[in-house]
Amino acid sequence: MPYNAYEDENNLPLEKFESMLKTNSVYFFDSEDFQEIIHHYLDIGKIALAKKAIKIGLEQHPTSSDLKLLKVEVLVFENMFEQAEKLLDEIQAIESSNEEIYIQKANICSKQDNHVGAIELLTHALALCEDESSDIHSLIGMEYLFLDDYLSAKQSFIKCLEEDHEDYSALYNVIYCFDFLEDFDGAIDFLNGYLDKNPYCEVAWHQIGKQYMNKKMYKEALTSFDFAIYSDDSFIGAYLEKGKVLEKLTRYNEAIENYEITLELDDPTSFAFLRIGMCHEKLGNMELAKKHYYKTVHEDPLLDKGWIAITDFYYNQKNYQKALYYINKAINIDSQNVSYWKRSAEINMKLHFYEEADISYQKTIELGNYELQTWISWADIQIKLGEYQSAIDTLLQAIEFYPEQSELQYRLAGIYYTLSNSLNGSYHLKNALRYEAKGIKEFEKMFPDIFSRKSVKNIIANFKKASI
Template sequence: MALDSNEYPDKSISKFESMLKTDDVYFFDSEDFEEIIHHYLNNGKISLGKKAIQIGLEQHPNSLELKLLQVEVLAFEDKFEAAEKLLDEIQDIDALNEEIYIQRANIQSKQDNHQAAVNLLLDALHLTDDTFDIHSLLGMEYLFMDDHERAKFSFMKCVEYDESDYSSLYNVIYCFEFLEDFDGAIHYLNDYLERNPYCEVAWHQLGKMYYAMDMFQEALTAFDFAVISDDSFIGAYFEKGKVLEKLGRYNEAIENYEATISMEDPTSHAFLRLGKCHEKLGNYDLAKYYYYHTVHEDPLLDKGWLAITDFHFRQKNHEKALYYINKAINIDGENPLYWKKAAKIYFALDNLDEADFAYKQTVDLGNYELDTWKNWAEVLKRMGDLNSAIQVLIQGLEFYPDSAKLTYKLAGIYLKNNDVTGAKKTLADAMKMDLDKLELFDEEFPEFSEVKWVKALVSKIKKTST
């Protein structure tokens, strides 16, 4: 008598593996083979799965389900032509089998023909009432196509079918987030929670949506309900801690972060948040303790190195700050944020050559933020390398052509470099951009504010702007 694979799947697998070892031939019904094959494929044991398919088809040569599993393996191995040929044979026998369309869609998807895959899955929908898996696959295809609106509705269908399918629920919210429809996400989750009031996952997601909209009190309430629904839900405690930080309730935030540490192995992110809370409270020794633990727990977490560096920088301990940022650079010298922080510290230490080099590294690694160009130009100005400062500002203005800050600074450096023509044009451009920021020029270059042509230009621009 064949074993019932649903009741005794482990016995079927053990019996099959025993057969392989002894070369004896045991009989299994086709459902047993399906169970065995699924077990091996789901666990990545493709060669054993293929062996089970081979023996299964020897015992049940007319089993369409086993042939469809063979198609799945062929598609996995990118043997698309053989897979399509076998599907043609199956379709001749059972033209209305939705699994044929699903497998054809899988083959098209693997070849990046996502619209063709969608069309096949839509055909499959008409052939069965059991549409959960098809809607899930459709959702993924729409995501591949960056069609988040259709993806959202496909995953919503999955949630309608099974409200405990949290994977689809997460995907629905992901689509709302991508579409920046936070109001829509909040409405959807509140509607879901009307039917599932103790779903900690939905409360957690609702809290994150409120947090994204700076609705911190509502977020706090949602995370409270998530914890009430599951008092071991670490993610809810962590997010609740972040909200309490935003509300300035640092001691309560610490309690929630400590709760996450007590429940499982501590994470670098929890240590980091604890460090920031203690620093806000003036508990500097505890802040240092947690920052050190952050980088010890995860040396690749750039936020940890930046936090411990910033901590010492704020304490005016520039040498210590430099020590830690250099440790970070030794671990990951391709991180532009590390180089930018190093440049800031070198500048504070009046080590202008190193600051110049650090800013060059920052830009070479892809950091083109406005203050990077402005601060780098300031370093070069202090060094007396006015030509390089001018080139840096010109480069920065390619990224920020409407920046009055960069333009006023460029005008002043032109003047310091005795380029009156360049200064006149640039200063006029800066005042046309933002006349109110003229004070930046006066503060940084007070020696030029009383120059006759400067005063005349300012007067002219003011008259034309009124």
């Protein structure tokens, strides 16, 4: 079909291209227009339309390296590396000094986990680059991050900022590297230097405030967040961080004020409601605390901290039935949350619902909570239920994690003696005494009848003599 000579200069290239697709006509575009169209489709994730534009573009401009490079970009996105490399070699034979060739080759290396090779190619691209090269420095920094080389990554991102001081993505990455290296002082020095040149950068003030928070320098952190707000009075993150600092300083009413500002600036967040609730609880404003905890779980039912807050609120008031009601609601939403099951077990214990507590502790362990107290509490429930063999199994599992923990050994001793297995009872009692002799008081409290036995008292007496 011949090209239509129709050209309307008032029509944007994208509108004209989409009109062409709808009418099945063919209009002529220059290569720059095609690039604009293709970038638009790539940016919004319409890969099929981008490929169509590339195909038509190369039919109209078969020698355009820029369009070929966009085709390479799509091939790499679709993991068609062999075809992409072949096309790159063709472009390189004609334009060996085009840095985009090496950037795309580096992208292929990166996708194949050859990050060292990617850095070499990007460094070569950097040498060819005549204009600003902050994007290439950023790509090099990301490759170093893949290699866990945070020092080199940091230097690359700093070079980005030297070329473009408003590249906030690079600024965040620099601070990320400092944080990973736990170099808080280095981060503060760097940010102070950056702020000397960019005194009204709210992002830098926000970041330096967070560094001061890491060092528990709350006065300095508060000042930093104030400067961030002064630089941009709609900066929600600064108000939230300022609220956290004020909480640390026990200035709860002021913290609430800052959290409430964030609710006015944008849509309410569950985090702000949660913090306001916690502040009110610390101030003794229980009704207001409860109200904000309800708002938290309503705003985001998947936020575990919200459900935990409202459960703990009732637990601390000894309203265990209400606490159980809310933790059960939380478990219905997310049955794989170990914190929910742990609280469920503790609440059921308080209500003397031992069988339910037994199930909750079992689930807590299954989900990977291997804390000593979890094992002990679970075993104690099984002892209360008279499930001695289950308690033995639980305690023996716990000993694999805590082989020298006397509390486990004393319990095993008591259970074995209860089951008339004196041999194992004495073995674990001797182990317990060796690890922590003072624990004998807890053993006496848990197993008074066993403790009063003559054979047990002899073991304890012999241990004390040997210890003198």
